[in-house]
Amino acid sequence: MDNNRGTWKSSFGFILAAAGSAVGVGNLWRFPYMMGSNGGFPFLVVYLIIVVLLGMPVMLGEFAIGRSTQQSPVAAYSKIQKGSGFVGILAILAPFLIMTYYGIVGGWALRYFFSFLTTGEGTDFIGLITGGLGLGVWQPVLWNLVFMVIVWAVCIFGVHGIEKANKFMMPALLVLLIVVIIRSVTLPGAGGGFRFMFANPSAFTFGAIPAALGQAFFSLSLAMGAMITYGSYLKKNEDLPKNTLIVSGLDTGIALLAGFAIFPAVFAMGGEPGAGAGLAFITLPGVFAAMPLGALVGAAFFLLLAFAALTSAISLVEACSAFTIDTWKWNRKISVTLLCVLFCVLAIPNSLSMAGGNPFSGENFLGTGMNLFDAVDFFANNILLPLGGLLMCVVVGWFWKPESAVAEIEGTPGYSFKLKKAWSLLIKFVTPILILIVLVFQFIG
Numbered sequence: 001m002d003n004n005r006g007t008w009k010s011s012f013g014f015i016l017a018a019a020g021s022a023v024g025v026g027n028l029w030r031f032p033y034m035m036g037s038n039g040g041f042p043f044l045v046v047y048l049i050i051v052v053l054l055g056m057p058v059m060l061g062e063f064a065i066g067r068s069t070q071q072s073p074v075a076a077y078s079k080i081q082k083g084s085g086f087v088g089i090l091a092i093l094a095p096f097l098i099m100t101y102y103g104i105v106g107g108w109a110l111r112y113f114f115s116f117l118t119t120g121e122g123t124d125f126i127g128l129i130t131g132g133l134g135l136g137v138w139q140p141v142l143w144n145l146v147f148m149v150i151v152w153a154v155c156i157f158g159v160h161g162i163e164k165a166n167k168f169m170m171p172a173l174l175v176l177l178i179v180v181i182i183r184s185v186t187l188p189g190a191g192g193g194f195r196f197m198f199a200n201p202s203a204f205t206f207g208a209i210p211a212a213l214g215q216a217f218f219s220l221s222l223a224m225g226a227m228i229t230y231g232s233y234l235k236k237n238e239d240l241p242k243n244t245l246i247v248s249g250l251d252t253g254i255a256l257l258a259g260f261a262i263f264p265a266v267f268a269m270g271g272e273p274g275a276g277a278g279l280a281f282i283t284l285p286g287v288f289a290a291m292p293l294g295a296l297v298g299a300a301f302f303l304l305l306a307f308a309a310l311t312s313a314i315s316l317v318e319a320c321s322a323f324t325i326d327t328w329k330w331n332r333k334i335s336v337t338l339l340c341v342l343f344c345v346l347a348i349p350n351s352l353s354m355a356g357g358n359p360f361s362g363e364n365f366l367g368t369g370m371n372l373f374d375a376v377d378f379f380a381n382n383i384l385l386p387l388g389g390l391l392m393c394v395v396v397g398w399f400w401k402p403e404s405a406v407a408e409i410e411g412t413p414g415y416s417f418k419l420k421k422a423w424s425l426l427i428k429f430v431t432p433i434l435i436l437i438v439l440v441f442q443f444i445g
């Protein structure tokens with residue numbers, strides 16, 4: 001074992017960090033609405049099947065690659081199979097691209113937390129992103145900077161800093177979420193939110209399946225180098241299948257809980273359900289401002305959103321910086337600093353693309369029909385992630401061979417992996433074929 005890289009101090013720390021990576025804005029603002037608008041219960045069943053058949057096998061594979069090689073993705077893939085380093089490059093490109101906009105969302109969350117604390121309400125979202133509040137278009141850029149300084153301050157301390165930050169932020173996130181849920185479900189009229197989330201089976205269509213797959217990959221932080229990198233700091237006595245089960249369970253559980261925090265309140269206050277930035281930064285602040293104890297609940301919600309974004313961003317920066325450390329032998333402090341500065345600079349065009357009157361404005365970036373921010377998001381999530389997941393299955397299933405991965409998984413003293421036959425079958429055939437089908441659908445769509 002290369003002792004210089006450091007390892008997680010405890011399984012609990014690792015589980016919280018991996019769950020911290022997985023639980024992010026995707027759980028809070030995307031999953032609940034996706035579920036509600038796609039039929040509710042049947043969608044949940046499909047999502048759970050995808051998590052079990054595709055998400056968990058890929059996550060387990062990534063932990064095994066990481067722990068076996070003790071390297072970040074590019075070096076790790078090259079080590080398990082000569083010539084497959086390019087899969088690792090894809091797995092680094094995705095977090096790199098995502099970090100050019102993820103911090104902007106985190107910055108918005110911090111801005112709203114601050115706003116609820118000081119004024120008891122949110123702020124004008126369109127004004128914020130288009131430069132109508134103070135400081136013009138630079139206000140969101142500056143909040144992104146605040147967000148990135150926190151990420152930087154954690155990542156320069158490497159795996160131990162990451163473990164400590166997650167041990168604080170993840171339990172805090174859960175407590176804040178419970179506070180918001182209690183307030184939300186006790187409002188008169190909250191039942192509408194549950195009906196929206198669970199009970200409209202006729203809205204289910206097969207078109208929801210590719211969407212569920214994309215969401216599962218994004219939500220579980222797969223094919224983004226993050227889980228390989230976190231796996232590379234694991235000790236040999238960790239039970240990888242058990243950890244996979246806990247991390248995926250926490251991620252899915254928190255996505256559902258987010259729905260219980262959000263939709264009962266939205267329905268009780270007569271708001272419109274929705275997803276994404278509009279839900280989090282326009283609908284919800286209005287809902288909170290109109291309800292008793294709303295200032296507190298609003299502050300709690302945006303702090304938990306900021307924690308979710310921070311713990312995810314930390315894993316993305318770590319995936320990129322571990323690459324420069326392992327492959328280019330960079331010093332950690334220099335690497336993390338340079339990357340964070342670079343992400344702050346690259347976030348500027350993304351942030352400015354939402355405001356008019358600058359070179360990055362426009363709703364048709366490179367003919368995509370989207371603005372720059374959405375185009376980067378689409379390319380990373382809908383193309384790079386499934387492609388990376390597919391290639392990962394091919395490399396592990398057909399070149400490294402499931403037996404080698406199983407040997408790594410069973411390297412845990414006294415542990416036998418009972419599902420090894422099923423897992424091998426999944427990673428070789430079922431998972432890659434399902435991902436391929438989804439990718440094809442996406443191209444047709």
Ligand code: PFF
Nearest residue numbers: 022024025026219224226312
């Ligand atoms: N899983 C996070 C979410 O659901 O928001 C996003 C994310 C974090 C993706 C970390 C990828 C990653 F490596």
